[in-house]
Amino acid sequence: DGGITQSPKYLFRKEGQNVTLSCEQNLNHDAMYWYRQDPGQGLRLIYYSQIVNDFQKGDIAEGYSVSREKKESFPLTVTSAQKNPTAFYLCASRPPWGEAFFGQGTRLTVV
């Protein structure tokens, strides 16, 4: 079954902690993306990667970091510098032309 797997589905973070959200795809897509969804704000781009070992900042990259060591994996780290991390995080991948495919999301809550 081809698709994108995000884990965990729910994640709780204490203030001041870094946490890493996992995203794995077996669709053989080069491009991968991280979005954040907040109520009433749609999907905002955090980071994207077009190829292994390369990634670009999106509109709201501050307080986040990513790596792309393998084609299949694009983990997102939410650092303590992110002042308002509670949100729904979505990972996506895309072939060279066509639609993006999304994972099921990770709900991150700061406690």
Add this chain to the structure above:
Amino acid sequence: DQQVKQNSPSLSVQEGRISILNCDYTNSMFDYFLWYKKYPAEGPTFLISISSIKDKNEDGRFTVFLNKSAKHLSLHIVPSQPGDSAVYFCAASAITGNQFYFGTGTSLTVIP
């Protein structure tokens, strides 16, 4: 600055009637447009797309219309069904671009 706008946060329609969801964009470089459907706590699923060389694309009950001069697209769902109740996002990208730009979504409720 929001490059893709969905000005109606919500829409209610009777079952069997037509649902029309609207989307406006500002960047004239956009030439590929998509609609996604999203349920709470799930990832968006792709619904239908259209490229700028066309002004209409149909897939079953779903039709997307593109008016390039007005920088406007719309999604028509007919007939609407209760299972269509979800949040619908439009998205746009440029053929030379690397990312999609999403609207803020319209929550559709189809009343049985």
